[in-house]
Amino acid sequence: MTDILNIVGGGMAGSEAAWQAARAGLRVRLHEMRPAVATFAHRTGDLAEMVCSNSFRSDDDERNAVGLLHWEMRAAGSLLMAMAERHRLPAGGALAVDRDAFSAAVTQAIRDEPLIEVVEGEVTALPRDGHWIIATGPLTGTALAASIAAEAGQDHLAFFDAxxxxxxxxxxxxxxxxxxxxxxxxxxxxxxxxxxxxxxxxxxxxxxxxxxxxxxxxxxxxxxxxxxxxxxxxxxxxxxxxxxxxxxxxxxxxxxxxxxxxxxxxxxxxxxxxxxxxxxxxxxxxxxxxxxxxxxxxxxxxxxxxxxxxxxxxxxxxxxxxxxxNTFINSPTLLDDRMRLRSRPNIRFAGQITGVEGYVESAAMGLLAGRMAAAEMTGTALPPVPQTTAMGALLMHITGGADARTFQPMNVNFGLFPPVDARGGRRGRAVRYKMYTDRAKADWSGWLEGTAAPLAAE
The missing domain is CATH 2.40.30.260 (Elongation Factor Tu (Ef-tu); domain 3)
Known part of the structure; x- marks a missing residue:
């Protein structure tokens, strides 16, 4: 195979996308501007550096949507979830990690993967040729952000993160x-x-x-x-x-x-x-x-x-x-259901720049983008991601489920899922949430069985 998948941004989404694509057999170039080009928020040049918090939030996969997303990512061989578990800290029901040890472990795993080449330096414009994933996150460089805005034909949207x-x-x-x-x-x-x-x-x-x-x-x-x-x-x-x-x-x-x-x-x-x-x-x-x-x-x-x-x-x-x-694009207008830029389908977007919010959500969209790129580049059929899963609910939100006129970043939540069958009378919230997670786990497991799943991280 001679085609190379280029990924811009070594944060949560870019690192997970690179891992998933490489585990599917693709050669990957992961472009990261740090440490050559610093940001005010980052302290290191490590990949998947945690900036705002050291928590991936609730790890309850039976009654919490983000915990369900953890479960789906683990089932799909997520590198980030494996490293988070390895460097987990006590945090009640939350998945919190030693942030420096976590990002160092992700960096080492990526650099040790022979199919991934880490390229240090800034990408300043949307490329014309080749296969690309843009996963530059909330601190997209000024020049690249301007290039994205010019291609979109509108000003990029923004909100503040702290x-x-x-x-x-x-x-x-x-x-x-x-x-x-x-x-x-x-x-x-x-x-x-x-x-x-x-x-x-x-x-x-x-x-x-x-x-x-x-x-x-x-x-x-x-x-x-x-x-x-x-x-x-x-x-x-x-x-x-x-x-x-x-x-x-x-x-x-x-x-x-x-x-x-x-x-x-x-x-x-x-x-x-x-x-x-x-x-x-x-x-x-x-x-x-x-x-x-x-x-x-x-x-x-x-x-x-x-x-x-x-x-x-x-x-x-x-x-x-x-x-x-924190910059993000109007994804419902700009992206198709495979996360490709409609005007230039050789380019996918992933992570926070697509309008998902949170470490886990960003990594999850990187996981999907990496798998979708791998399927496309290897000629492998990839069935639609079930909307009943946490992955599918987020994907639907950014590629058509949200109103483009009022589109804003969103954490995963059960409000994004198709309603569960509540026949048999009113059900308590805990029971309903368990119905959501049971359905999602079954549907996600079925989807994974129908795809060429990458190997799990060790």
Whole structure:
């Protein structure tokens, strides 16, 4: 075979796409601009670097859509899921990983695969010839983004994504904080104590909200939300914490700071008014990220506000929060049902740039793009992905299920799935979700049996 599949972007989607295509027998060139061209959000030149969080979210594959997506990816021999499992950290029911060890393992596996060549350097324009997957993610280079926009015949869409701060564990005051996963979730003691919790009473919470709303925030550029000319929206699944607070003083107490499912052993009879949770960020347990605390506060103001949290008065930060513009294309208009650019079908898109949101969703679309490219290039028939699966539901959303006029990034959720048969009376949510996952697993297993499945990652 002489044809080579070129993949632009070595993030979650590009790495998974390269792995799947190589395991199907294709030669792959994986183009990654880092470290030669840096971004503000990345710290290394490793592939599949985790930026916003170290969590792949819920691993419950029976009643949760993202957990189901984990299951489908594992069944399909996902490299990223295999490396995530290898470098898993205790996180209750979530799949959290040591982010540096995870990305290093993905990088090593890719570089050790003889059919994959990693090419360092920036691709600045959509190519005319050959087979390509564009998986450049939310931080697509300026020149390539302009080339995509020119080909699409419209301005590319955008929203803001934000990064949560990371704290050195030995700077947390454990006389005020305690270790506990919400509702004591987890099968082991380590999992049930995977989070550090910092409680707030009402007065502390109100002062915290006031300080946050008064804090200096990063300036916007022209054309961005908050500027004189812009109206680029935030993605609701990754809102800066001060934006949530501005929507109502109680918003955070019903979001990332909800005080439910937790008991403070320092004061077991006192119910906290709000709780800030920190999740372990590395295998050593020396770093913790503040869950849900993405922010656009300036660094000085941010550190001062965060040190108002009980237990974090003397916190040392390994990384403060930040914000960046996240680009994506209007996929329902531009892509066909095989993720190909309608105007140039030699080019596929995958990952966050297609309008899926989240590490897992991005990797899943990379998995499909890699398999679809491999099937096309080898002349292998590939049946349509069942819409009843998590993979198929996401694929349908970005290639025709969503209204192109109001298209926005989306996490996987059961609202994207065809309804289950609910005959026999009203069913509880847990029962319905189990029906979704049972149907999806059966249909995904059947789809895999009808394809030439790549070998699983070791």
């Amino acid at each position: 990064i949560a701060p990371i704290v050195h564990a030995d700077s947390i005051d454990m006389s005020a904080a305690w270790r506990q996963s919400r509702y004591d979730k987890g099968e082991t003691e380590e999992e049930r104590t995977a989070y550090i919790n910092c409680p707030m009473d009402r007065d502390t919470y109100e002062a915290f909200i006031d300080a946050m709303l008064d804090a200096d925030t990063a300036a916007f550029k022209d054309g961005e939300e908050g500027s004189a000319t812009g109206a680029t929206p935030f993605f609701d699944g990754c809102l800066p914490i001060e934006v949530m607070a501005a929507r109502g003083r109680e918003t955070l107490r019903h979001g990332p700071m909800k005080p439910v499912g937790l008991t403070n052993p320092h004061a077991p009879d006192a119910k906290p008014h709000a709780v800030v949770q920190l999740r372990r960020d590395n295998a050593l347990g020396t770093l913790y990220n503040i869950v849900g605390f993405q922010t656009k506060m300036k660094y000085g103001a941010q550190a001062a506000v965060l040190r108002m949290i009980p237990g974090l008065e003397d916190a040392r930060f390994a990384r403060l929060g930040g914000i960046h513009r």
